[in-house]
Amino acid sequence: MRKIAGALRPRLTRLATATKPQVDRVRRAVGARLARELARVARMTGPRLATLVRPPRPRSQNLRTWQYTAGAATAGLALAAGVVTAAGPWDADGQRTAERDRATALERTGGADHGSGADSVTADGGPAPAPSAGSVLTGLDGATNTVKSAPAGKSAGISGAALTGVLGPLLDASALGSVRTAAVVDVASGRRLYASGADTALTPASTTKIATAVAALSALGPDHRFTTRVALEPGTREVVLVGGGDPTLTARKDAAGWASLRTLATATAKSLTARGIGQVTLSYDTTLYSGPDLHPVGVNENLARVSPLTADEGRTDDSVEGPVLRVGDPAADAARKFAGFLAAAGIKTSAPGTSKASGRADTLATVSSPPLSSVVERMLTNSDNDIAEALARQTALASGRPASFAGGAAAIDAQLTKLGLPMTGASFHDGSGLNRDDRLTANLLTALLVTAADVDRPGLRAVLTGLPVAGFTGTLTSRYTDGAAGVVRAKTGTLTGVNTLAGTVVDKDGRLLVFAFLTSNTTNPLEAQAALDRTATALAGL
Numbered sequence: 001m002r003k004i005a006g007a008l009r010p011r012l013t014r015l016a017t018a019t020k021p022q023v024d025r026v027r028r029a030v031g032a033r034l035a036r037e038l039a040r041v042a043r044m045t046g047p048r049l050a051t052l053v054r055p056p057r058p059r060s061q062n063l064r065t066w067q068y069t070a071g072a073a074t075a076g077l078a079l080a081a082g083v084v085t086a087a088g089p090w091d092a093d094g095q096r097t098a099e100r101d102r103a104t105a106l107e108r109t110g111g112a113d114h115g116s117g118a119d120s121v122t123a124d125g126g127p128a129p130a131p132s133a134g135s136v137l138t139g140l141d142g143a144t145n146t147v148k149s150a151p152a153g154k155s156a157g158i159s160g161a162a163l164t165g166v167l168g169p170l171l172d173a174s175a176l177g178s179v180r181t182a183a184v185v186d187v188a189s190g191r192r193l194y195a196s197g198a199d200t201a202l203t204p205a206s207t208t209k210i211a212t213a214v215a216a217l218s219a220l221g222p223d224h225r226f227t228t229r230v231a232l233e234p235g236t237r238e239v240v241l242v243g244g245g246d247p248t249l250t251a252r253k254d255a256a257g258w259a260s261l262r263t264l265a266t267a268t269a270k271s272l273t274a275r276g277i278g279q280v281t282l283s284y285d286t287t288l289y290s291g292p293d294l295h296p297v298g299v300n301e302n303l304a305r306v307s308p309l310t311a312d313e314g315r316t317d318d319s320v321e322g323p324v325l326r327v328g329d330p331a332a333d334a335a336r337k338f339a340g341f342l343a344a345a346g347i348k349t350s351a352p353g354t355s356k357a358s359g360r361a362d363t364l365a366t367v368s369s370p371p372l373s374s375v376v377e378r379m380l381t382n383s384d385n386d387i388a389e390a391l392a393r394q395t396a397l398a399s400g401r402p403a404s405f406a407g408g409a410a411a412i413d414a415q416l417t418k419l420g421l422p423m424t425g426a427s428f429h430d431g432s433g434l435n436r437d438d439r440l441t442a443n444l445l446t447a448l449l450v451t452a453a454d455v456d457r458p459g460l461r462a463v464l465t466g467l468p469v470a471g472f473t474g475t476l477t478s479r480y481t482d483g484a485a486g487v488v489r490a491k492t493g494t495l496t497g498v499n500t501l502a503g504t505v506v507d508k509d510g511r512l513l514v515f516a517f518l519t520s521n522t523t524n525p526l527e528a529q530a531a532l533d534r535t536a537t538a539l540a541g542l
Protein backbone atom coordinates (compact mmCIF):
# COMPACT_ATOMS: atom_id res chain seq x y z
CA MET A 1 0.00 0.00 0.00
CA ARG A 2 2.89 2.41 0.78
CA LYS A 3 4.32 1.80 -2.69
CA ILE A 4 0.96 2.48 -4.32
CA ALA A 5 0.51 5.63 -2.25
CA GLY A 6 4.00 6.74 -3.21
CA ALA A 7 3.27 6.25 -6.91
CA LEU A 8 -0.06 8.04 -6.64
CA ARG A 9 1.00 11.03 -4.54
CA PRO A 10 3.09 12.96 -7.12
CA ARG A 11 0.49 12.40 -9.84
CA LEU A 12 -2.29 13.73 -7.62
CA THR A 13 -0.11 16.69 -6.70
CA ARG A 14 0.41 17.55 -10.38
CA LEU A 15 -3.30 16.99 -11.05
CA ALA A 16 -4.27 19.30 -8.19
CA THR A 17 -1.93 21.99 -9.52
CA ALA A 18 -3.23 21.63 -13.09
CA THR A 19 -6.87 21.77 -12.07
CA LYS A 20 -6.70 24.51 -9.43
CA PRO A 21 -7.69 27.33 -11.87
CA GLN A 22 -10.72 25.35 -13.06
CA VAL A 23 -11.77 24.57 -9.50
CA ASP A 24 -11.40 28.23 -8.53
CA ARG A 25 -13.58 29.26 -11.45
CA VAL A 26 -16.23 26.75 -10.45
CA ARG A 27 -16.16 27.96 -6.84
CA ARG A 28 -16.53 31.59 -7.85
CA ALA A 29 -19.26 30.81 -10.38
CA VAL A 30 -21.52 28.57 -8.41
CA GLY A 31 -20.61 29.23 -4.79
CA ALA A 32 -19.76 27.22 -1.77
CA ARG A 33 -22.75 24.91 -1.98
CA LEU A 34 -21.60 23.21 -5.16
CA ALA A 35 -18.02 23.24 -3.92
CA ARG A 36 -19.07 21.30 -0.86
CA GLU A 37 -20.99 18.83 -3.01
CA LEU A 38 -18.01 18.33 -5.31
CA ALA A 39 -15.79 17.71 -2.31
CA ARG A 40 -18.25 15.13 -0.99
CA VAL A 41 -18.38 13.33 -4.32
CA ALA A 42 -14.61 13.42 -4.68
CA ARG A 43 -14.20 11.85 -1.25
CA MET A 44 -16.71 9.17 -2.21
CA THR A 45 -14.78 8.23 -5.35
CA GLY A 46 -11.26 8.57 -3.97
CA PRO A 47 -10.92 4.84 -3.25
CA ARG A 48 -11.89 4.03 -6.85
CA LEU A 49 -9.07 6.19 -8.16
CA ALA A 50 -6.66 4.38 -5.88
CA THR A 51 -7.96 1.10 -7.29
CA LEU A 52 -7.29 2.24 -10.85
CA VAL A 53 -3.79 3.62 -10.19
CA ARG A 54 -1.07 0.99 -9.86
CA PRO A 55 2.74 0.75 -10.05
CA PRO A 56 4.42 0.28 -13.45
CA ARG A 57 4.64 -3.18 -14.88
CA PRO A 58 4.82 -4.70 -18.36
CA ARG A 59 1.52 -5.11 -20.16
CA SER A 60 0.21 -5.84 -23.62
CA GLN A 61 -1.12 -3.30 -26.11
CA ASN A 62 -4.55 -4.82 -25.67
CA LEU A 63 -4.45 -4.17 -21.93
CA ARG A 64 -3.33 -0.59 -22.46
CA THR A 65 -6.39 -0.01 -24.59
CA TRP A 66 -8.71 -1.24 -21.86
CA GLN A 67 -6.79 0.94 -19.42
CA TYR A 68 -7.68 3.94 -21.53
CA THR A 69 -11.30 2.85 -21.88
CA ALA A 70 -11.70 2.52 -18.15
CA GLY A 71 -10.13 5.93 -17.71
CA ALA A 72 -12.65 7.35 -20.15
CA ALA A 73 -15.45 5.50 -18.40
CA THR A 74 -14.54 6.97 -15.00
CA ALA A 75 -13.23 10.37 -16.07
CA GLY A 76 -16.32 12.05 -14.64
CA LEU A 77 -14.92 11.87 -11.10
CA ALA A 78 -11.77 9.80 -11.00
CA LEU A 79 -9.81 12.62 -12.60
CA ALA A 80 -11.08 15.03 -9.89
CA ALA A 81 -14.38 16.85 -9.78
CA GLY A 82 -12.83 20.18 -10.76
CA VAL A 83 -11.49 18.93 -14.11
CA VAL A 84 -14.76 17.36 -15.11
CA THR A 85 -17.07 20.17 -14.09
CA ALA A 86 -15.10 23.35 -14.74
CA ALA A 87 -15.70 25.27 -17.94
CA GLY A 88 -16.30 22.53 -20.41
CA PRO A 89 -14.51 19.18 -20.38
CA TRP A 90 -17.93 18.07 -21.62
CA ASP A 91 -18.29 20.79 -24.25
CA ALA A 92 -18.91 20.59 -27.97
CA ASP A 93 -15.80 18.45 -28.24
CA GLY A 94 -17.08 15.89 -25.74
CA GLN A 95 -14.47 14.29 -23.53
CA ARG A 96 -11.56 15.64 -25.52
CA THR A 97 -10.85 18.44 -23.04
CA ALA A 98 -10.88 16.11 -20.06
CA GLU A 99 -8.53 13.75 -21.86
CA ARG A 100 -6.14 16.56 -22.74
CA ASP A 101 -6.17 17.92 -19.20
CA ARG A 102 -5.44 14.49 -17.82
CA ALA A 103 -2.59 13.92 -20.26
CA THR A 104 -1.12 17.26 -19.17
CA ALA A 105 -1.49 16.36 -15.50
CA LEU A 106 0.40 13.13 -16.14
CA GLU A 107 3.07 15.05 -18.07
CA ARG A 108 2.37 13.10 -21.24
CA THR A 109 1.46 14.09 -24.77
CA GLY A 110 -1.71 13.43 -26.73
CA GLY A 111 -5.39 14.19 -26.27
CA ALA A 112 -5.50 16.78 -29.06
CA ASP A 113 -8.72 18.69 -29.56
CA HIS A 114 -11.19 17.49 -32.17
CA GLY A 115 -11.69 20.53 -34.28
CA SER A 116 -12.66 23.76 -32.50
CA GLY A 117 -9.18 25.17 -31.88
CA ALA A 118 -6.49 26.73 -34.00
CA ASP A 119 -4.73 23.41 -34.34
CA SER A 120 -7.67 22.07 -36.32
CA VAL A 121 -6.74 23.97 -39.51
CA THR A 122 -4.07 22.84 -41.95
CA ALA A 123 -1.51 25.11 -43.62
CA ASP A 124 -3.73 25.51 -46.69
CA GLY A 125 -6.69 26.62 -44.59
CA GLY A 126 -8.64 23.37 -44.79
CA PRO A 127 -9.90 21.46 -41.77
CA ALA A 128 -7.42 19.01 -40.31
CA PRO A 129 -8.53 15.42 -39.77
CA ALA A 130 -9.67 14.48 -36.30
CA PRO A 131 -6.83 13.02 -34.25
CA SER A 132 -6.77 9.25 -34.26
CA ALA A 133 -7.49 7.30 -31.13
CA GLY A 134 -3.83 6.35 -31.14
CA SER A 135 -2.64 9.84 -30.19
CA VAL A 136 -5.05 9.94 -27.28
CA LEU A 137 -4.11 6.45 -26.19
CA THR A 138 -0.45 7.43 -26.21
CA GLY A 139 -1.26 10.32 -23.93
CA LEU A 140 -3.28 8.26 -21.49
CA ASP A 141 -1.75 4.82 -21.35
CA GLY A 142 1.40 3.73 -19.59
CA ALA A 143 1.75 2.85 -15.94
CA THR A 144 -1.33 4.49 -14.47
CA ASN A 145 -4.54 2.52 -14.85
CA THR A 146 -5.09 -1.20 -14.67
CA VAL A 147 -8.37 -2.71 -15.86
CA LYS A 148 -8.82 -6.36 -15.15
CA SER A 149 -10.74 -9.04 -16.93
CA ALA A 150 -13.37 -10.87 -14.92
CA PRO A 151 -11.60 -13.55 -12.91
CA ALA A 152 -12.80 -17.08 -13.46
CA GLY A 153 -14.99 -18.24 -10.64
CA LYS A 154 -16.16 -14.80 -9.57
CA SER A 155 -18.71 -14.06 -12.25
CA ALA A 156 -17.98 -16.72 -14.81
CA GLY A 157 -21.35 -16.63 -16.56
CA ILE A 158 -25.12 -16.70 -16.23
CA SER A 159 -24.89 -19.23 -13.40
CA GLY A 160 -22.44 -17.11 -11.38
CA ALA A 161 -24.04 -16.83 -7.97
CA ALA A 162 -22.67 -13.38 -7.19
CA LEU A 163 -23.92 -11.61 -10.32
CA THR A 164 -27.21 -13.48 -10.51
CA GLY A 165 -27.83 -12.94 -6.82
CA VAL A 166 -27.28 -9.22 -7.13
CA LEU A 167 -29.01 -8.45 -10.44
CA GLY A 168 -31.89 -10.92 -10.24
CA PRO A 169 -33.83 -9.22 -7.43
CA LEU A 170 -33.13 -5.74 -8.82
CA LEU A 171 -34.43 -6.65 -12.28
CA ASP A 172 -37.51 -8.23 -10.70
CA ALA A 173 -38.62 -4.84 -9.35
CA SER A 174 -42.26 -4.16 -10.17
CA ALA A 175 -41.32 -0.68 -11.42
CA LEU A 176 -39.65 -2.33 -14.44
CA GLY A 177 -42.92 -3.51 -15.94
CA SER A 178 -43.93 -6.94 -17.12
CA VAL A 179 -41.02 -7.63 -19.48
CA ARG A 180 -37.37 -6.98 -18.78
CA THR A 181 -34.18 -8.29 -20.42
CA ALA A 182 -30.52 -7.85 -19.52
CA ALA A 183 -26.95 -8.67 -20.48
CA VAL A 184 -23.58 -7.93 -18.88
CA VAL A 185 -20.27 -8.53 -20.69
CA ASP A 186 -16.67 -8.26 -19.50
CA VAL A 187 -14.96 -6.09 -22.11
CA ALA A 188 -11.40 -7.33 -21.76
CA SER A 189 -12.30 -10.99 -22.25
CA GLY A 190 -15.50 -10.59 -24.26
CA ARG A 191 -17.23 -13.10 -21.97
CA ARG A 192 -20.92 -12.66 -21.25
CA LEU A 193 -21.23 -12.69 -17.48
CA TYR A 194 -24.99 -12.42 -17.13
CA ALA A 195 -27.99 -12.81 -19.40
CA SER A 196 -31.72 -12.74 -18.89
CA GLY A 197 -33.78 -12.76 -22.07
CA ALA A 198 -30.76 -11.25 -23.80
CA ASP A 199 -31.85 -12.52 -27.22
CA THR A 200 -35.42 -11.20 -26.89
CA ALA A 201 -35.99 -8.14 -29.08
CA LEU A 202 -37.76 -5.24 -27.38
CA THR A 203 -38.44 -1.60 -28.20
CA PRO A 204 -35.11 0.08 -27.40
CA ALA A 205 -36.19 3.75 -27.42
CA SER A 206 -33.15 6.05 -27.54
CA THR A 207 -30.58 3.32 -26.95
CA THR A 208 -31.11 2.88 -30.71
CA LYS A 209 -28.72 5.83 -31.04
CA ILE A 210 -25.82 3.55 -30.04
CA ALA A 211 -26.51 1.48 -33.15
CA THR A 212 -26.88 4.63 -35.27
CA ALA A 213 -23.55 5.93 -33.99
CA VAL A 214 -21.67 2.71 -34.71
CA ALA A 215 -23.19 2.48 -38.19
CA ALA A 216 -22.43 6.11 -39.10
CA LEU A 217 -18.84 5.97 -37.85
CA SER A 218 -18.29 2.69 -39.68
CA ALA A 219 -19.72 4.00 -42.95
CA LEU A 220 -18.23 7.51 -42.92
CA GLY A 221 -15.23 7.45 -40.58
CA PRO A 222 -14.65 9.62 -37.50
CA ASP A 223 -12.99 12.43 -39.49
CA HIS A 224 -15.92 12.99 -41.87
CA ARG A 225 -17.42 16.49 -41.93
CA PHE A 226 -20.75 17.73 -43.29
CA THR A 227 -20.44 20.74 -45.59
CA THR A 228 -22.98 23.45 -46.35
CA ARG A 229 -22.14 25.45 -49.46
CA VAL A 230 -23.33 28.42 -51.48
CA ALA A 231 -23.26 28.22 -55.26
CA LEU A 232 -23.66 30.80 -58.03
CA GLU A 233 -25.32 29.63 -61.20
CA PRO A 234 -23.20 30.66 -64.23
CA GLY A 235 -24.48 33.54 -66.32
CA THR A 236 -27.07 34.46 -63.72
CA ARG A 237 -27.32 36.14 -60.34
CA GLU A 238 -29.00 33.14 -58.74
CA VAL A 239 -27.32 32.14 -55.50
CA VAL A 240 -28.21 28.71 -54.13
CA LEU A 241 -27.80 27.72 -50.49
CA VAL A 242 -27.14 23.98 -50.71
CA GLY A 243 -27.99 21.83 -47.71
CA GLY A 244 -25.29 19.27 -46.98
CA GLY A 245 -27.06 17.52 -44.14
CA ASP A 246 -25.21 19.18 -41.25
CA PRO A 247 -27.56 18.81 -38.26
CA THR A 248 -25.35 21.08 -36.14
CA LEU A 249 -25.33 24.15 -38.42
CA THR A 250 -26.08 27.21 -36.29
CA ALA A 251 -27.30 30.75 -36.92
CA ARG A 252 -26.37 31.89 -33.41
CA LYS A 253 -23.86 34.67 -32.91
CA ASP A 254 -21.72 32.36 -30.80
CA ALA A 255 -21.26 29.26 -32.95
CA ALA A 256 -19.47 27.43 -30.11
CA GLY A 257 -17.24 25.61 -32.58
CA TRP A 258 -20.00 24.40 -34.89
CA ALA A 259 -20.49 25.46 -38.52
CA SER A 260 -21.87 29.01 -38.65
CA LEU A 261 -24.54 30.26 -41.05
CA ARG A 262 -23.35 33.80 -40.29
CA THR A 263 -19.78 32.93 -41.30
CA LEU A 264 -21.10 31.36 -44.50
CA ALA A 265 -23.06 34.53 -45.31
CA THR A 266 -20.05 36.78 -44.66
CA ALA A 267 -17.84 34.70 -46.93
CA THR A 268 -20.55 34.61 -49.60
CA ALA A 269 -20.98 38.38 -49.49
CA LYS A 270 -17.24 38.88 -49.84
CA SER A 271 -17.12 36.58 -52.87
CA LEU A 272 -20.10 38.29 -54.51
CA THR A 273 -18.67 41.76 -53.88
CA ALA A 274 -15.41 40.69 -55.51
CA ARG A 275 -17.48 39.77 -58.58
CA GLY A 276 -19.21 43.14 -58.55
CA ILE A 277 -22.56 41.61 -57.57
CA GLY A 278 -24.66 43.42 -54.97
CA GLN A 279 -28.10 41.94 -55.56
CA VAL A 280 -29.08 38.29 -56.11
CA THR A 281 -31.95 35.88 -56.47
CA LEU A 282 -31.68 33.58 -53.47
CA SER A 283 -32.67 29.90 -53.65
CA TYR A 284 -32.11 26.91 -51.40
CA ASP A 285 -31.50 23.27 -52.30
CA THR A 286 -32.78 20.39 -50.14
CA THR A 287 -32.50 17.61 -52.71
CA LEU A 288 -29.84 15.66 -50.78
CA TYR A 289 -32.58 13.87 -48.81
CA SER A 290 -35.60 12.05 -50.15
CA GLY A 291 -38.87 10.64 -48.88
CA PRO A 292 -41.09 12.07 -46.13
CA ASP A 293 -39.46 14.64 -43.86
CA LEU A 294 -41.98 14.15 -41.04
CA HIS A 295 -41.23 11.30 -38.64
CA PRO A 296 -44.02 8.70 -38.23
CA VAL A 297 -44.65 10.04 -34.71
CA GLY A 298 -45.93 13.21 -36.38
CA VAL A 299 -45.31 16.79 -35.29
CA ASN A 300 -43.23 16.44 -32.16
CA GLU A 301 -41.23 18.76 -29.92
CA ASN A 302 -38.48 16.13 -29.77
CA LEU A 303 -37.67 16.29 -33.49
CA ALA A 304 -37.91 18.81 -36.32
CA ARG A 305 -38.83 17.85 -39.85
CA VAL A 306 -35.75 16.11 -41.23
CA SER A 307 -34.04 18.33 -43.80
CA PRO A 308 -30.49 18.55 -45.16
CA LEU A 309 -30.69 22.30 -44.54
CA THR A 310 -31.55 23.39 -41.02
CA ALA A 311 -30.20 25.89 -38.53
CA ASP A 312 -30.23 25.16 -34.79
CA GLU A 313 -32.47 22.13 -35.41
CA GLY A 314 -35.38 24.46 -36.22
CA ARG A 315 -35.73 25.42 -32.56
CA THR A 316 -37.94 28.38 -31.76
CA ASP A 317 -35.99 29.46 -28.68
CA ASP A 318 -32.38 29.63 -27.56
CA SER A 319 -32.23 26.03 -26.34
CA VAL A 320 -29.62 23.62 -27.68
CA GLU A 321 -31.13 20.38 -26.41
CA GLY A 322 -34.36 18.85 -25.15
CA PRO A 323 -37.94 19.16 -26.40
CA VAL A 324 -39.13 22.49 -27.76
CA LEU A 325 -41.52 23.77 -30.44
CA ARG A 326 -39.91 23.58 -33.90
CA VAL A 327 -40.43 25.70 -37.02
CA GLY A 328 -42.73 24.23 -39.65
CA ASP A 329 -40.12 24.35 -42.45
CA PRO A 330 -36.51 24.21 -41.20
CA ALA A 331 -34.99 24.74 -44.66
CA ALA A 332 -37.05 27.85 -45.43
CA ASP A 333 -36.29 29.17 -41.95
CA ALA A 334 -32.54 28.69 -42.46
CA ALA A 335 -32.71 30.36 -45.89
CA ARG A 336 -34.55 33.39 -44.46
CA LYS A 337 -31.91 33.76 -41.75
CA PHE A 338 -29.18 33.44 -44.38
CA ALA A 339 -30.85 36.19 -46.43
CA GLY A 340 -30.84 38.43 -43.38
CA PHE A 341 -27.14 37.85 -42.80
CA LEU A 342 -26.42 38.62 -46.48
CA ALA A 343 -28.38 41.85 -46.20
CA ALA A 344 -26.36 42.82 -43.13
CA ALA A 345 -23.23 42.23 -45.22
CA GLY A 346 -24.47 44.51 -48.01
CA ILE A 347 -26.05 41.98 -50.41
CA LYS A 348 -29.69 42.44 -51.35
CA THR A 349 -31.70 39.26 -52.00
CA SER A 350 -35.07 38.16 -53.22
CA ALA A 351 -37.36 36.16 -50.95
CA PRO A 352 -35.79 32.69 -50.84
CA GLY A 353 -37.34 29.94 -52.96
CA THR A 354 -36.59 26.28 -53.61
CA SER A 355 -34.25 25.21 -56.39
CA LYS A 356 -31.51 22.70 -57.22
CA ALA A 357 -27.94 23.73 -57.80
CA SER A 358 -26.66 22.61 -61.19
CA GLY A 359 -23.41 20.80 -61.74
CA ARG A 360 -22.07 23.90 -63.46
CA ALA A 361 -22.60 26.22 -60.50
CA ASP A 362 -19.52 27.90 -58.99
CA THR A 363 -18.98 27.46 -55.26
CA LEU A 364 -18.83 30.83 -53.51
CA ALA A 365 -18.30 29.70 -49.92
CA THR A 366 -18.57 26.69 -47.63
CA VAL A 367 -18.66 25.88 -43.92
CA SER A 368 -18.08 22.44 -42.44
CA SER A 369 -19.12 20.73 -39.25
CA PRO A 370 -16.65 19.44 -36.66
CA PRO A 371 -15.58 15.83 -37.27
CA LEU A 372 -18.25 13.14 -37.12
CA SER A 373 -16.74 11.86 -33.88
CA SER A 374 -17.69 15.13 -32.17
CA VAL A 375 -21.15 15.11 -33.74
CA VAL A 376 -21.70 11.55 -32.48
CA GLU A 377 -20.64 12.55 -28.97
CA ARG A 378 -23.16 15.42 -28.95
CA MET A 379 -25.89 13.10 -30.21
CA LEU A 380 -25.29 10.51 -27.51
CA THR A 381 -24.69 12.88 -24.61
CA ASN A 382 -27.85 14.90 -25.25
CA SER A 383 -29.88 12.08 -26.84
CA ASP A 384 -30.32 14.38 -29.83
CA ASN A 385 -32.99 13.02 -32.16
CA ASP A 386 -32.30 15.54 -34.93
CA ILE A 387 -28.66 14.51 -35.17
CA ALA A 388 -29.61 10.83 -35.02
CA GLU A 389 -31.98 11.07 -37.97
CA ALA A 390 -29.41 13.08 -39.95
CA LEU A 391 -26.74 10.45 -39.27
CA ALA A 392 -29.08 7.69 -40.41
CA ARG A 393 -29.57 9.50 -43.74
CA GLN A 394 -25.85 10.20 -44.10
CA THR A 395 -25.19 6.50 -43.51
CA ALA A 396 -27.68 5.73 -46.25
CA LEU A 397 -25.94 8.08 -48.68
CA ALA A 398 -22.56 6.52 -47.89
CA SER A 399 -24.09 3.11 -48.57
CA GLY A 400 -25.68 4.08 -51.89
CA ARG A 401 -29.22 4.07 -50.49
CA PRO A 402 -31.93 6.76 -50.58
CA ALA A 403 -31.54 9.31 -47.81
CA SER A 404 -34.94 8.62 -46.26
CA PHE A 405 -36.27 7.05 -43.07
CA ALA A 406 -36.45 3.68 -44.80
CA GLY A 407 -33.07 4.08 -46.50
CA GLY A 408 -31.40 5.11 -43.25
CA ALA A 409 -32.86 2.19 -41.34
CA ALA A 410 -31.73 -0.27 -44.03
CA ALA A 411 -28.24 1.24 -44.09
CA ILE A 412 -27.85 0.94 -40.30
CA ASP A 413 -28.90 -2.71 -40.44
CA ALA A 414 -26.49 -3.39 -43.30
CA GLN A 415 -23.53 -1.71 -41.57
CA LEU A 416 -24.05 -3.62 -38.34
CA THR A 417 -24.46 -6.89 -40.23
CA LYS A 418 -21.20 -6.16 -42.03
CA LEU A 419 -19.51 -5.80 -38.64
CA GLY A 420 -20.64 -9.31 -37.75
CA LEU A 421 -22.89 -8.23 -34.88
CA PRO A 422 -25.72 -10.45 -33.57
CA MET A 423 -28.66 -9.07 -35.57
CA THR A 424 -31.27 -11.75 -34.82
CA GLY A 425 -34.52 -10.01 -33.94
CA ALA A 426 -33.20 -6.52 -34.68
CA SER A 427 -35.44 -4.22 -36.69
CA PHE A 428 -34.73 -0.57 -37.52
CA HIS A 429 -37.26 2.01 -38.66
CA ASP A 430 -35.40 5.21 -37.83
CA GLY A 431 -32.12 6.42 -36.36
CA SER A 432 -33.38 8.05 -33.17
CA GLY A 433 -35.46 5.34 -31.52
CA LEU A 434 -38.63 7.43 -31.52
CA ASN A 435 -40.31 4.78 -33.66
CA ARG A 436 -41.95 2.19 -31.40
CA ASP A 437 -41.53 -0.45 -34.11
CA ASP A 438 -37.74 -0.46 -33.61
CA ARG A 439 -36.47 -3.67 -32.00
CA LEU A 440 -33.08 -4.45 -30.43
CA THR A 441 -31.79 -7.10 -28.06
CA ALA A 442 -29.65 -6.70 -24.95
CA ASN A 443 -27.21 -9.02 -26.68
CA LEU A 444 -26.85 -6.62 -29.65
CA LEU A 445 -26.52 -3.52 -27.46
CA THR A 446 -23.70 -5.01 -25.42
CA ALA A 447 -22.03 -6.27 -28.61
CA LEU A 448 -22.17 -2.74 -30.03
CA LEU A 449 -20.41 -1.36 -26.96
CA VAL A 450 -17.78 -4.10 -26.95
CA THR A 451 -17.15 -3.42 -30.65
CA ALA A 452 -16.74 0.30 -29.92
CA ALA A 453 -14.04 -0.65 -27.38
CA ASP A 454 -12.20 -2.90 -29.83
CA VAL A 455 -8.50 -2.02 -30.12
CA ASP A 456 -8.72 -2.68 -33.85
CA ARG A 457 -11.59 -0.19 -34.33
CA PRO A 458 -10.32 3.12 -32.87
CA GLY A 459 -12.67 5.04 -35.15
CA LEU A 460 -15.60 3.91 -33.01
CA ARG A 461 -14.31 5.27 -29.71
CA ALA A 462 -16.67 8.29 -29.80
CA VAL A 463 -19.48 5.84 -29.03
CA LEU A 464 -17.92 5.35 -25.59
CA THR A 465 -16.75 8.90 -24.95
CA GLY A 466 -20.14 10.27 -25.96
CA LEU A 467 -22.09 8.25 -23.40
CA PRO A 468 -23.60 10.49 -20.69
CA VAL A 469 -21.68 10.44 -17.40
CA ALA A 470 -23.80 9.56 -14.37
CA GLY A 471 -24.46 12.62 -12.26
CA PHE A 472 -22.56 14.94 -14.59
CA THR A 473 -23.52 15.15 -18.25
CA GLY A 474 -26.38 14.91 -20.71
CA THR A 475 -29.40 12.79 -19.88
CA LEU A 476 -27.73 11.44 -16.73
CA THR A 477 -26.95 14.84 -15.20
CA SER A 478 -29.61 14.59 -12.52
CA ARG A 479 -29.40 10.84 -12.01
CA TYR A 480 -27.11 8.75 -9.77
CA THR A 481 -26.70 11.61 -7.30
CA ASP A 482 -26.87 9.03 -4.50
CA GLY A 483 -25.05 6.25 -6.31
CA ALA A 484 -22.34 5.61 -8.89
CA ALA A 485 -21.89 9.20 -10.08
CA GLY A 486 -18.98 9.44 -12.49
CA VAL A 487 -18.56 5.67 -12.65
CA VAL A 488 -21.55 4.65 -14.79
CA ARG A 489 -21.66 5.93 -18.36
CA ALA A 490 -24.83 5.03 -20.21
CA LYS A 491 -27.31 5.86 -22.95
CA THR A 492 -30.84 6.25 -21.69
CA GLY A 493 -34.05 5.35 -23.48
CA THR A 494 -37.58 6.46 -22.61
CA LEU A 495 -40.91 6.13 -24.38
CA THR A 496 -44.33 5.69 -22.85
CA GLY A 497 -44.17 2.26 -21.19
CA VAL A 498 -40.53 1.74 -22.23
CA ASN A 499 -37.37 2.36 -20.18
CA THR A 500 -33.91 1.21 -21.25
CA LEU A 501 -30.29 1.76 -20.25
CA ALA A 502 -27.06 0.59 -21.89
CA GLY A 503 -23.48 1.57 -21.20
CA THR A 504 -20.26 0.93 -19.32
CA VAL A 505 -19.24 0.62 -15.68
CA VAL A 506 -16.02 -0.13 -13.84
CA ASP A 507 -16.50 -2.41 -10.83
CA LYS A 508 -14.61 -2.11 -7.56
CA ASP A 509 -11.89 -4.46 -8.80
CA GLY A 510 -11.22 -2.34 -11.88
CA ARG A 511 -13.01 -4.53 -14.42
CA LEU A 512 -14.61 -2.70 -17.33
CA LEU A 513 -18.11 -4.08 -17.95
CA VAL A 514 -20.74 -3.23 -20.53
CA PHE A 515 -24.41 -3.75 -19.81
CA ALA A 516 -27.84 -3.40 -21.39
CA PHE A 517 -31.20 -3.38 -19.59
CA LEU A 518 -34.46 -3.18 -21.57
CA THR A 519 -37.95 -3.06 -20.07
CA SER A 520 -41.48 -2.66 -21.39
CA ASN A 521 -44.96 -2.05 -20.00
CA THR A 522 -43.64 0.23 -17.29
CA THR A 523 -46.20 2.56 -15.71
CA ASN A 524 -44.08 5.13 -13.88
CA PRO A 525 -41.03 6.35 -15.83
CA LEU A 526 -39.32 7.96 -12.84
CA GLU A 527 -39.63 4.80 -10.74
CA ALA A 528 -38.42 2.71 -13.68
CA GLN A 529 -35.41 4.97 -14.19
CA ALA A 530 -34.54 4.75 -10.50
CA ALA A 531 -34.78 0.95 -10.61
CA LEU A 532 -32.46 0.79 -13.63
CA ASP A 533 -30.02 3.16 -11.95
CA ARG A 534 -29.92 0.97 -8.87
CA THR A 535 -29.16 -2.03 -11.07
CA ALA A 536 -26.29 -0.29 -12.87
CA THR A 537 -24.97 1.01 -9.55
CA ALA A 538 -24.94 -2.56 -8.20
CA LEU A 539 -22.57 -3.55 -11.01
CA ALA A 540 -20.12 -0.90 -9.81
CA GLY A 541 -20.11 -2.52 -6.39
CA LEU A 542 -19.38 -6.07 -7.51
